[in-house]
Amino acid sequence: MIIIENIHKQFGENKVLNNVSFDFEQGKTNLIIGESGSGKTTLLKILIGLHSLDEGNIIYDGRIFNQMKLKEKRQIRQEIGMLFQGGALFDYMTVEENIMFPLTMFTNQSTEEKLDRVNFCLKRVNLENKNKLLPSELSGGMLKRVAIARAISMNPKYLLCDEPNSGLDPKTAILIDNLIKEITEEYNITTIVNTHDMNSVMQIGENIAFIYNGTIWWKGNKEELINSNNRELNEFVFASELFKRLKKS
């Protein structure tokens, strides 16, 4: 479980996050939704320590992350799997080397053990026998799946995903969503997905935080979201005709 308490973040004069508090529950896909520029990515980067925070606390299962020294933070980060928007695979390494990389860095496993783990992870994301391909030879959906395989290779306790569906066709997007949900339930991990894709919200949204003007404007699950009367939330979620019709029905 990850708890954030009263987070404040300001870039110069621009207040990006203002008193943000939320509980990201274990075994659930926790979604952060909001318009572009609302502070979603900043919040995710603060969670993993890529941005410092001005005030507040980030608590990973009782451990206060923001009060830790860099060395301790690095220990926690080894428990985090992160799926970046563009995949962030190392482009000079093959698929196999990318997934094996954290295992080589942080375990003393033999090459055979590492290969077994790589093959298991690739099988889990339905990408068997793609070991020797380079990232440049993969499609967008395959890239994301390899990135998920790399993220889960170390059996993480926390999985953080930044816009996992950006640039993907609807069918592949659903595949990625389902994969994230399945992995979350299978390993009972705390998953946080940062998205503005409403299909994802409807597909996997179990614990949702809507960020508006730098604050948590609304929280709930997908059923509560559909029935909510919050004006700002409705303007964001039901912006398209399709979702307006869904709301009416």
Added chain:
Amino acid sequence: MIKGIKNLGDYFIMMKKVISRPEKYSMFFRQLRLEINKIGLDSVGIVIIISFFIGAVITIQQYLNIEDPLIPKYLIGLVTRDALILEFSPTMIGLILAGKIGSNISSEIGTMRITEQIDALEIMGINSASFLVLPKIIAAIISFPILIILSVSIGIIGGLFGGQSVGVLTSDFVQGLQYEFIPFYVTYSIIKTIVFAYLITSISAYFGYHTKGGAINVGVSSTKAVVYSSILILIFNFILTDLILS
């Protein structure tokens, strides 16, 4: 001025992160091998070509300048040797490598920055600065002196060929090469080369590591890396020459 001081501060903060114990030595040596290949072996061709022709040109120019029959012809070999060891090989090749390797390092690390590959390393709990930059610095410190010794050797061979084309006797040229050779000049040349290797790799890595934005900014970082490395090579060339030789 304030921006310059801030950049200098950021550079030293980054270098503090870079110069730390590698997290996994097997991975470090793997990276080091790759970097020696990229920085050292891949530069052999350009060093050979440039050194050969510059050696030849230095010899021809010396021949054309020494018209006085009282000045012995073996001085052509001596001047070529000392010009190559003292200045041409360490400084000129340093500047050329600043262009070739500096832009490569800066654009590679800059691209990794904007495609979030550096963030990915940090999230994994890896000291990204040390993982990416330290092998490059050590690879350059190992490779550059070898390249410079190669450059001097090829330059002398070029000088020999250049001299023959204008009528300098091989025996005169070789006598000049051997005449009053001061071994300390080679030490001085290697000291300069090691400093230049550090400057080129660390400055280029700094600009790459602090790239923000998109592809255009990668290009900007690359240009800055080459310009600043070149200027600092010239400044440190002056400082080191003053300190060591005078």
